[in-house]
Amino acid sequence: MKSQTADVASTIEPRETTQGWLVVLASMIGVAVGLSPIPFYTIGMFAPELSQAFGWSFAAMMGSIAVQSGVVMLISPGVGIVIDRYGARNVAMVSLMLFGLCFMSLGFSTGSLTLYYGQWVVMSVLGAGTLSATWTRVVNGWFDRNRGLALGIASTGTGLTGFLIKPFTAWLILNYGWRTAFVVIGMLPIVIGVPIVFRLFRENHAAVIDVAPDETVIVEEYGVTLRQALRDPRFWLLAAAFLLIAFALTAPTPNMENILKTFHFELPQIARITASFGLAVIAGRVIGGWLLDRIWAPLCAFGILMVPAVGSWLLTGSTVSPTSALLAILAIGFGAGFEFDLLAYLINRYFGQRHYGAIYGCFYAVIALGGGLGPVVYGFSFDRTGNYHAVLLSGVGCLIVGSLLLLLLGPYPRWAANRVISAIA
Structure with missing residues (x-):
């Protein structure tokens, strides 16, 4: 038996090859059929059906999203540790399978709201391995020069789900009923996600090491x-x-329709304006990721986050034209799309890959906390004042202060390459 320790600057490097881009494709599909987008984008379609079947209020049913956010906030650090220990690919396949089965189980709801919430708790725990920490950890390992772009493309899966899943869910409910719709949609992670992850999703362990x-x-x-x-x-x-x-x-996202309603837009016009949000999210992911590869990330973030700050400010006037409203929604969507790419990029640059999953999980809990408080605070402000002017201005302030804090991070650390800590015969 022999042991050796060495730093090897050229031993293990991200290899920006076809395999890396296949990993991006697998990640994009994994994101698309995971816990983050599917429940969020389908609950609005199922809510009327469940209300009619069981007499549940809309507020009670929307509480399921709050349940999911709370559970994810609590368990994200632990999920990150599991990813670091057992590997992102293993976690992804198991979690996609279990998430799909849990979502299918919602089709067998009996009318007990307590049981329904319990199903969401279990689904959130077992499906947490399909969240962004899993996918971004592996994508980071395959890319260096184009890391931001790769992260941006991988995360467009949520936008694709938002665009496709609503009409598909509506068609299933109309033709086969809501119970069957739950089952069919729950099959998507299993029949689409698991095989693609098994075939294409690989961590980059490539090494050229001179050992026997x-x-x-x-x-x-x-x-x-x-x-x-x-x-x-x-x-x-x-x-x-x-x-x-x-x-x-x-905060503005679930309040978006009501914000525009306060400016006396008609419902069809509101629908046309807000439909642009999803496309803006996709643009923010791809364009923001591309810029991260070319500009120091905190400075890039400062510039990009001023876009949604201006968008929120446009909605604070006493009147808003349709053009200004559209620009505001596009600006907020662009910033929302950039958020998770930025987080993944900054964690990798400042803290590296060694405990990426655990560190990302901690920050995901922070985002869940801020994201969970935001809509509630905005809604409370509207209830008290009848408008969103003051709280939107507070959002502008948060974006400015948050962006300035990022500028204090300093230069990226200079990491040594992956280190060979032992070679055992």
């Missing part, structure tokens, strides 16, 4: 541990920034 064929090589990934990250002031700076940014970017 009968030796086993143990490689330590670059970056810091979770404990080291928690002692780094940049961790808390980033957490404060994303708490503010998540609050400001998430």
Whole structure:
């Protein structure tokens, strides 16, 4: 038996090859059929059916999304640790399978709201491995020069689901009923996600190491541990920034139709304007990711996040024209699309890959907290004042302060390449 320790600058590097882009494709599909978009974009279609069947209020049914957000906020750090320990691919396949089965089980609801919420709790726990920490960890490992663009393309899966799943769900409910619709949609992660992840989703363990064929090589990934990250002031700076940014970017989304309604737009006009939001999210993911590869990320973030800040400000006037309303919605959507790409990119650059999943899970909990508070605060402000002017201005302030905090992060650390810590014959 022999052991060796060495830093190898050219031993293990992200290889921007066809395989890497296939991983991006698999990640995009995995995101699209995961826990984040499917329940969020389909609950509005199922709500009238469940209300008619069981007499549940809309507020009670929308509470299921709050249940999901709360569970995810609590378990995200733990899920990240599991991803780091057992591998993103294994976690993704198991979680896609279990998430699909849990979603299918909603089709067998009996009318008990308590049981219904319990199903959402279980689904959120078992499906948490399909959230962005899983996919971004692996994509980061395959890319360096085009990392931002790759992350942006991978995360467009949510936009694709938002565009396709509503009409598909409506068709299923109209032709086969809501119970069958739950079952069919729950099959998507299993019949589409699992095979594609099994075939294409691979972590980059490629190495060219000069050891004998009968030796086993143990490689330590670059970056810091979770404990080291928690002692780094940049961790808390980033957490404060994303708490503010998540609050400001998430809050307008569920309030969007009502915001436009306060300016006396008619429902068909509101529908046409808000339909642009999904396309703006996709644009924010791809364009923002491309820019991250070319501009220091905190400075890039400052510039891009001023776009939704202007969008929120446009909605604070006493009157808003249809053109201004459209520009505002596009601007907010563009910023919302950029948020998670930015987070994944910054974590990798400042804390590395070593405990990426655990660190990302901590920040996902921060985003869940800010994103969960935002819509409630906006709704409360409307109930008290009859408009959103003051709270939208607070959102503008949050974006400005959050962006300025990112500028304090300083230059990227210079990581050594992955380190060969032992070679055992």
